[in-house]
Amino acid sequence: MKKKGKxxxxxxxxxxYGNGFPDVSRSIAQLERDGSVTVYVGATEVGQxxxxxxxxxxxxxxxxxxxxxxxxxxxxxxxxxxxxxAASRQTYNxxxxxxxxxxxxxxxxxxxxxxxxxxxxxxxxxxxxxxxVHPENAAATLSYREVAMIxxxxxxxxxxxxxxxxxxxxxxxxxxNPYWPYTFNVYGVEVEVDxxxxxxxxxxxxxAQDVGRAVNPKLIEGQMDGGFAMGLGYALMEDVNLQQGxxxxxxxxxxxxxxxxxxxxxxxxxxxAPESTAPFGAKGIGEPVMLGVxxxxxNAIYDAVGxxxxxxxxxxxxxxxxxxxxxxxxxI
Amino acid sequence: MVQKVYQVHEIQQALELLxxxxxxxxxxxxxxDLIIKMREGHVNPAVLIDISSMDKTRIIEVQGxxxxxxxxxxxxxxxxxxxxQKDLGAIAAAARSVGSxxxxxxxxxxxxxxxxxxxxxxxxxxxxxxxxxxxxxxETSRLLPLSDFLVGKEKTALKSEEMLERxxxxxxxxxxGLGFSKLGIRNALAIARLSMAVYLKLDxxxxxxxxxxxxxxxxxxxxxxxxxxxxxxQQVIDxxxxxxxxxxxxxxxxxxxxxxxxxxxxxxxxQGVFRDALSQALKTSLxxxxx
Numbered sequence: 202m203k204k205k206g207k208x209x210x211x212x213x214x215x216x217x218y219g220n221g222f223p224d225v226s227r228s229i230a231q232l233e234r235d236g237s238v239t240v241y242v243g244a245t246e247v248g249q250x251x252x253x254x255x256x257x258x259x260x261x262x263x264x265x266x267x268x269x270x271x272x273x274x275x276x277x278x279x280x281x282x283x284x285x286x287a288a289s290r291q292t293y294n295x296x297x298x299x300x301x302x303x304x305x306x307x308x309x310x311x312x313x314x315x316x317x318x319x320x321x322x323x324x325x326x327x328x329x330x331x332x333x334v335h336p337e338n339a340a341a342t343l344s345y346r347e348v349a350m351i352x353x354x355x356x357x358x359x360x361x362x363x364x365x366x367x368x369x370x371x372x373x374x375x376x377x378n379p380y381w382p383y384t385f386n387v388y389g390v391e392v393e394v395d396x397x398x399x400x401x402x403x404x405x406x407x408x409a410q411d412v413g414r415a416v417n418p419k420l421i422e423g424q425m426d427g428g429f430a431m432g433l434g435y436a437l438m439e440d441v442n443l444q445q446g447x448x449x450x451x452x453x454x455x456x457x458x459x460x461x462x463x464x465x466x467x468x469x470x471x472x473x474a475p476e477s478t479a480p481f482g483a484k485g486i487g488e489p490v491m492l493g494v495x496x497x498x499x500n501a502i503y504d505a506v507g508x509x510x511x512x513x514x515x516x517x518x519x520x521x522x523x524x525x526x527x528x529x530x531x532x533i
Numbered sequence: 534m535v536q537k538v539y540q541v542h543e544i545q546q547a548l549e550l551l552x553x554x555x556x557x558x559x560x561x562x563x564x565x566d567l568i569i570k571m572r573e574g575h576v577n578p579a580v581l582i583d584i585s586s587m588d589k590t591r592i593i594e595v596q597g598x599x600x601x602x603x604x605x606x607x608x609x610x611x612x613x614x615x616x617x618q619k620d621l622g623a624i625a626a627a628a629r630s631v632g633s634x635x636x637x638x639x640x641x642x643x644x645x646x647x648x649x650x651x652x653x654x655x656x657x658x659x660x661x662x663x664x665x666x667x668x669x670x671x672e673t674s675r676l677l678p679l680s681d682f683l684v685g686k687e688k689t690a691l692k693s694e695e696m697l698e699r700x701x702x703x704x705x706x707x708x709x710g711l712g713f714s715k716l717g718i719r720n721a722l723a724i725a726r727l728s729m730a731v732y733l734k735l736d737x738x739x740x741x742x743x744x745x746x747x748x749x750x751x752x753x754x755x756x757x758x759x760x761x762x763x764x765x766x767q768q769v770i771d772x773x774x775x776x777x778x779x780x781x782x783x784x785x786x787x788x789x790x791x792x793x794x795x796x797x798x799x800x801x802x803x804q805g806v807f808r809d810a811l812s813q814a815l816k817t818s819l820x821x822x823x824x
Binding site for chain 1: 716718719720721722723724726727795797798801802804805806808809
C-alpha cells in the first residue's frame with residue numbers, strides 16, 4: 202500500500218569559519234589601459250558560481266558591464282589568498298573584500314581625476330554611466346580609459362581585504378559572537394511510502410531560502426536544486442557502510458547518489474532580506490540549501506506511516522523492518 | 534594479461550577460436566561486466582574474442598509461435614523493439630531498468646544471461662517465459678532450458694568451447710500475461726535488491742491454468758518459485774488468494790535465506806514485489822481475454 206505524508210525541516214546556518222578564527226579574504230583590483238578592471242582573487246570556483254557572482258559585485262561597484270571586469274582566480278602566483286571555497290563564505294567574505302577593493306580603486310581613480318582637474322575635493326567627484334564627473338562642471342567628464350591614460354605607464358593597482366567579525370565563545374559565560382551572518386532556510390516535502398517494500402519516493406518539494414540579496418537568482422536556483430539532490434541522497438541512499446574501519450561502499454555502484462529519476466521538481470522560493478554587513482546584502486547559501494532536506498523527509502515519513510526513523514539513510518530495508526516492528530506493536 | 538584480441542563477424546569464426554583456446558578465451562560483447570571484472574583482477578583471459586560486431590546474432594524476431602532473441606542484441610534494442618511494447622512490455626521494462634542509456638547501448642542479453650548474476654534483470658522474465666537457450670560449439674549445438682543453464686551464483690552450464698547463440702520462448706497465448714517488478718534503492722542505475730516476474734494463463738472462467746513465478750536476488754541464482762506456482766494453480770486470483778500466495782513466498786524466502794542479514798527485509802519486500810508483478814500479469818491476461 203502507498204501512504205503519503207508531509208514534513209518540514211527548518212535550519213539556520215552560521216556563515217564562515219566562525220568562533221573568532223581568522224576569516225580573511227584579500228583581493229587586488231587594477232585599472233587597465235582600456236578602462237576595464239582586472240580583479241585578482243584567490244577564490245576557487247567549484248561550480249558554485251563564485252566567478253560570476255564576484256565579478257558581478259566588482260562590476261556593480263565600478264558601474265561597468267560584466268564584460269568590463271576581467272576575473273583572475275585559482276592562480277596562487279598572481280592572486281592573494283581569499284580563503285577556502287568552504288563554509289558558504291565566498292559570496293559574503295570574498296564578496297566584501299572585492300567590494301572594498303573596487304571601492305578603493307574607484308577612490309584612487311577619483312584622486313587621479315581631481316589632480317588632473319586641479320580640484321581639492323576628490324570625494325565630490327561623482328560617477329555617471331561609467332565616467333567620472335567634475336564636481337563643479339557636469340559637462341567635464343573623464344572615462345576610465347582617460348583616467349588610465351593620465352596615469353601613463355604606471356598602472357593603478359590597489360589591494361584590500363575583509364575579515365569576518367566573529368569572536369570565540371567565552372568558556373565560562375557562553376557569551377560571544379561565534380558566527381556572522383546567519384542564513385535561514387525551510388524545506389517542505391511530500392513523500393509516498395510503499396509499505397510493501399519500504400521504498401520512499403519524494404513526490405513534491407519546496408525550498409524557501411533566505412539569501413540576503415539575490416546577486417544572481419539563476420545560480421541560486423541551481424544551488425537549491427543541487428542542495429536538494431544532495432540532501433535527498435543523504436536522507437535516503439548514501440551510505441559508506443563502514444565495517445570495522447573499512448568503507449565497504451567505496452564506489453558509485455554501491456555508494457548510491459540520486460539520479461534525475463529520483464528527484465521531483467523543486468519549487469524554489471528566494472527570500473531577500475539584505476544583510477547590512479554583506480556586499481549589497483548578499484549571503485552565501487551553498488551548505489544551507491541542503492541542510493533542511495533530510496529532517497523534512499524524515500518528518501514526512503513519520504507523518505505517512507507513524508514510524509520515527511532515527512538512522513539515515515532510510516533505505517527500503519531499514520524502513521520495512523521498522524514498519525513491521527511498528528505494526529507488530531500496534532497489533533495489526 | 535590479455536595476449537590477443539580477435540574481432541569476429543561470423544559466429545563460425547568465434548566458435549573456431551573458442552575451440553582453439555577454450556578456457557583461456559573470453560567472449561567480449563558489451564564488456565559492461567567483463568571489463569570491470571578484468572580490471573579488478575577477477576578474470577584474466579589470455580584471449581579476448583570480440584563478438585560485438587557479430588550482426589547475425591543480433592536478431593529479435595518471430596519464428597512461428599516463438600520469439601527469438603540473439604545473444605548480442607543490446608538492452609536498448611530489446612527495450613525499443615515493437616514486440617515488447619504491449620503485452621510483453623514486462624520484457625522491455627526489465628531491459629529498461631538496467632543501468633544507464635550508455636550501459637544499455639553496449640550491454641547484451643547474452644552477457645546478462647552468461648554472467649548469471651543473481652540480480653540480472655532479464656533473467657526473471659525469461660525464466661517466467663520458460664526460455665530455451667541455444668548453445669553452439671564448433672562441432673555441435675544443443676538446447677537447454679534457461680532454468681537448467683543457470684546452475685549457481687555466476688555459474689552456468691556453458692562449456693568453455695561453447696557460446697550462447699540465442700534464446701527463444703513461446704509467444705503469449707490468449708488469456709495470458711507477463712509482469713515484472715524490480716526494487717532498487719533508486720529509480721535508475723540501480724542493481725536490483727529484489728526482482729520478480731510472473732506469467733499467468735487463465736481459463737475462460739478466470740481460473741489460473743498456469744502460473745510461472747521467477748525471482749531475482751532471492752538466492753544464489755535467479756530461479757523459478759515452485760511452491761507459490763503450485764499454490765496459484767487452479768485458483769481464481771482475488772485479493773485473498775494474492776495474500777495467501779504472498780505468504781507462501783514469504784515462507785520460501787524465510788527457508789532459503791535463513792541466517793542471512795537480508796532476511797528480515799526480503800521476507801517482507803518479496804511480497805510487495807510479487808504483488809506488483811502479479812497484478813501486471815493479471816491485467817494483461819484479462820485484457821487479452823477481451824480482445
